[in-house]
Amino acid sequence: MPLPELLDHLKKTAALSQVAGLISWDQEAMMPKAGAAQRAEQAGALASVIHARNADPRIGEWVHGIDQSQLSDFDRRNVNEAKRSYDRATKIPPRLAEESARASSEGQRIWAQARAEKKFAGFVPALKRNIALKREAAACLAEDGADLYDCLLDEYEPGAKSADLFPLLESLRPPLVALREKIAGKAKPTPLTGHFPADQQLALAKRIAARIGYDFDAGRIDTVVHPFCSGNGGDVRITTRTDEADPLNCLYSTIHEVGHALYAQGAPDPYLPAADYCSMGVHESQSRFWENQIARSRLFADWLFPAMKEAFSDMNLDGPDALFAAVNRVETGFIRTEADEVHYNLHILLRFELERELIAGGLEAQDLEEAWNQRFERDFGIAVPDASLGVLQDVHWSLGLFGYFPTYSLGNIYAACLDRAMLKDLPGRDDMVRMAETQPILDWMREKIHIRGRVLSAPALIEEATGEKPTAAPLVSYLEAKFGALYDI
Amino acid sequence: MPLPELLDHLKKTAALSQVAGLISWDQEAMMPKAGAAQRAEQAGALASVIHARNADPRIGEWVHGIDQSQLSDFDRRNVNEAKRSYDRATKIPPRLAEESARASSEGQRIWAQARAEKKFAGFVPALKRNIALKREAAACLAEDGADLYDCLLDEYEPGAKSADLFPLLESLRPPLVALREKIAGKAKPTPLTGHFPADQQLALAKRIAARIGYDFDAGRIDTVVHPFCSGNGGDVRITTRTDEADPLNCLYSTIHEVGHALYAQGAPDPYLPAADYCSMGVHESQSRFWENQIARSRLFADWLFPAMKEAFSDMNLDGPDALFAAVNRVETGFIRTEADEVHYNLHILLRFELERELIAGGLEAQDLEEAWNQRFERDFGIAVPDASLGVLQDVHWSLGLFGYFPTYSLGNIYAACLDRAMLKDLPGRDDMVRMAETQPILDWMREKIHIRGRVLSAPALIEEATGEKPTAAPLVSYLEAKFGALYDI
Missing domain, CATH: 1.10.1370.30 (Neurolysin; domain 3)
Structure with missing residues (x-):
């Protein structure tokens, strides 16, 4: 069963998401103001990496290859959550994701x-x-x-x-x-x-x-x-x-x-x-x-x-x-x-x-x-x-x-x-x-x-x-x- | 010429390296002590991502496809540095890189x-x-x-x-x-x-x-x-x-x-x-x-x-x-x-x-x-x-x-x-x-x-x-x- 591979993949993605959270905390709590432009690049680069990991086609294969009836409730939920984030990452076309990110950032500026x-x-x-x-x-x-x-x-x-x-x-x-x-x-x-x-x-x-x-x-x-x-x-x-x-x-x-x-x-x-x-x-x-x-x-x-x-x-x-x-x-x-x-x-x-x-x-x-x-x-x-x-x-x-x-x-x-x-x-x-x-x-x-x-x-x-x-x-x-x-x- | 693609790739890798630097700063200056185990996972996951980007086979192709005689000194150096980090990332087998990382961390503990x-x-x-x-x-x-x-x-x-x-x-x-x-x-x-x-x-x-x-x-x-x-x-x-x-x-x-x-x-x-x-x-x-x-x-x-x-x-x-x-x-x-x-x-x-x-x-x-x-x-x-x-x-x-x-x-x-x-x-x-x-x-x-x-x-x-x-x-x-x-x- 490809469960260990899937869990290892999820774990590393989660660790990278924690890093994304940390640099966002840093931005509000610690970052000097001239760091803003680089921080936007850093957050963008990291978000791309995380998105690519969530959309990794191996997730689809792993999930497909796992017999869920053999799993504990906890691992069944892990598999289902992997599928859920995989669907979100793959069903929304990159063009739409990018446009949404831009609309969000511009929207906030216009709203303010x-x-x-x-x-x-x-x-x-x-x-x-x-x-x-x-x-x-x-x-x-x-x-x-x-x-x-x-x-x-x-x-x-x-x-x-x-x-x-x-x-x-x-x-x-x-x-x-x-x-x-x-x-x-x-x-x-x-x-x-x-x-x-x-x-x-x-x-x-x-x-x-x-x-x-x-x-x-x-x-x-x-x-x-x-x-x-x-x-x-x-x-x-x-x-x-x-x-x-x-x-x-x-x-x-x-x-x-x-x-x-x-x-x-x-x-x-x-x-x-x-x-x-x-x-x-x-x-x-x-x-x-x-x-x-x-x-x-x-x-x-x-x-x-x-x-x-x-x-x-x-x-x-x-x-x-x-x-x-x-x-x-x-x-x-x-x-x-x-x-x-x-x-x-x-x-x-x-x-x-x-x-x-x-x-x-x-x-x-x-x-x-x-x-x-x-x-x-x-x-x-x-x-x-x-x-x-x-x-x-x-x-x-x-x-x-x-x-x-x-x-x-x-x-x-x-x-x-x-x-x-x-x-x-x-x-x-x-x-x-x-x-x-x-x-x-x-x-x-x-x-x-x-x-x-x-x-x-x-x-x-x-x-x-x-x-x-x-x-x-x-x-x-x-x-x-x-x-x-x-x-x- | 594939220079823009190469430079864009290098820029994003550099942004991720900046993140790696930031979480290392945080570890010394800000991190609570119970964060150590997760930080090691985070740093490891990020290092893998950066290594994979440095070893991306497209770098070899881009570098090969660029006519260096057409470049400014600045861009020639960019290309050469890309080649240099690509060589370091690809010539050292993953097994050796992992063993070195482990030997380094264990070595420090033993030394202390x-x-x-x-x-x-x-x-x-x-x-x-x-x-x-x-x-x-x-x-x-x-x-x-x-x-x-x-x-x-x-x-x-x-x-x-x-x-x-x-x-x-x-x-x-x-x-x-x-x-x-x-x-x-x-x-x-x-x-x-x-x-x-x-x-x-x-x-x-x-x-x-x-x-x-x-x-x-x-x-x-x-x-x-x-x-x-x-x-x-x-x-x-x-x-x-x-x-x-x-x-x-x-x-x-x-x-x-x-x-x-x-x-x-x-x-x-x-x-x-x-x-x-x-x-x-x-x-x-x-x-x-x-x-x-x-x-x-x-x-x-x-x-x-x-x-x-x-x-x-x-x-x-x-x-x-x-x-x-x-x-x-x-x-x-x-x-x-x-x-x-x-x-x-x-x-x-x-x-x-x-x-x-x-x-x-x-x-x-x-x-x-x-x-x-x-x-x-x-x-x-x-x-x-x-x-x-x-x-x-x-x-x-x-x-x-x-x-x-x-x-x-x-x-x-x-x-x-x-x-x-x-x-x-x-x-x-x-x-x-x-x-x-x-x-x-x-x-x-x-x-x-x-x-x-x-x-x-x-x-x-x-x-x-x-x-x-x-x-x-x-x-x-x-x-x-x-x-x-x-x-x-």
């Missing part, structure tokens, strides 16, 4: 300018082009009668179908809108104010990261413009940023990235595709779980408040209750990335329904701004003042990323499912969170999610971990309970 | 242990193996009747022949031994003592680096165990280290690496082989020139002494004369990397003659320690107390690096040749050095050396820059003048 000028019209041609190219790519990948949007979604959420996802996500809208409306009439809690030196923020962020299980022997933290997590196995790096007027940005973005990092550090193998993360939705569930269910809980404030008092001499809040309220302030706003837990998924639902229609053809690019503004007002009750606060706020579509947005909400849904199941399995969890002694929480996540890799589909993995098929109910209950109590509803 | 135990015998089998493999590789590369050692030397010093190099380097021995002996009887200057905070050292090192022309927009400085310079074009990174009892190590190692970095930042193209550095000897001439001819001069002490006074409150020396004397203390010691300018080349001559004999077969590995100790005493007048201070001190041979050592002395010889010529061309140079306003010095070096790339051989480049064939005379005069004055000889 349009956003700065607050003029959607300037972005329309680039958006049209991205949609056309993505539809073409989806058509190359589509099996008989497959939905084009699903072919794009599949890249981020393997095997997911929007026919399942749409009702799941839509079921969030009524309760979230109701909750938003109830909160809108209530008094807002006192926000955190004071002066928070950057060094102290970073020191506290590192302390929290280590405390919740981030292994600094297998990672590092640096400062960048837009925080992210990169790498896997023994080298998983996170990044953060600081604002001396607002330490919560640094602390919670660090916790979010640590959530991703714990998943990556816990992978059962750093190279094989069956050991890779299950899906973007599951990845996001890990970051959201630590950020929201754990670190924005009233219990965690019992540990975090004194830790912040120790780190910052100038801070207006007087206790854990006030901190809990401040880190959970609800405010209707225009920007997704600044949204609270009540509003966040409404931002995603808006994008998900719009991008489905864009790919299906029911909505034309030039009509997107109007559609956005109408539906935004429907869900949020306020009118979008300009495109930079509306349809132009996110980079995704300018890069050709369609099918990515719903994974954010899937992450929130899965995080709440996992949270509910874990509470049953770990009766002492409240005390663990209150004292920030969270090792058993991490151990549970390692066993249920991290070491399972990509052997199962995301819904199957969540069902295995929780004993129930994933639904939006746990997320809705969690939000209603938390914000109901906070806002006295 | 033997050095720690101060037992040369423990290293002998690994050394034997490295010598045998290098002889085998050299035999694969050798054209009719070529000297095996020269085939190894050629990798570092393209086109150099040891029949020319040996007399050139040997001509240093009598005057250096004479100088060493004269100085031995003289009183030593006061060494620098005090407490020198690491942060202040780094700040001053950066100030000096920027002052002598290092472009921080195209580079960065980090701290590592063993300083080095990495990258080229728009991304040239240097590294240093600090010892709070001795700021000279940090300052002069930084200046040394800046010398390398200026050369790399000044390359006329970041990808093409004809634009690459001329040879290791010429590279070393750039680091040595800035470190020794400029920064260890009496003139530079006029600027450096007040700068150090400003940076360090606790420092024993009372003026530029004392600083000049302290940075040029001559002391007979066992370790090459700690050697002063008078002793340094004697260390190299010893290694050069021994490694030539090892490769030629006139000296057996097991007899190396005895040969080392005898010849060391001949040149240095003191007996080696143990192998860690003698034959086991350098890592090179454990890695299979034979032919590398002489390039250090070539660097010193070339630096002195360039220094002499530059003094004629720039009558105001003394004031430039005294005020550390060295832009015209860098401009001279850019024009004469940096932008010339690899179009000429090293001796031809030095002759073009200086108007004279390179000899050891300028180095000997420079050392006799400087140390003669300092030690009142």
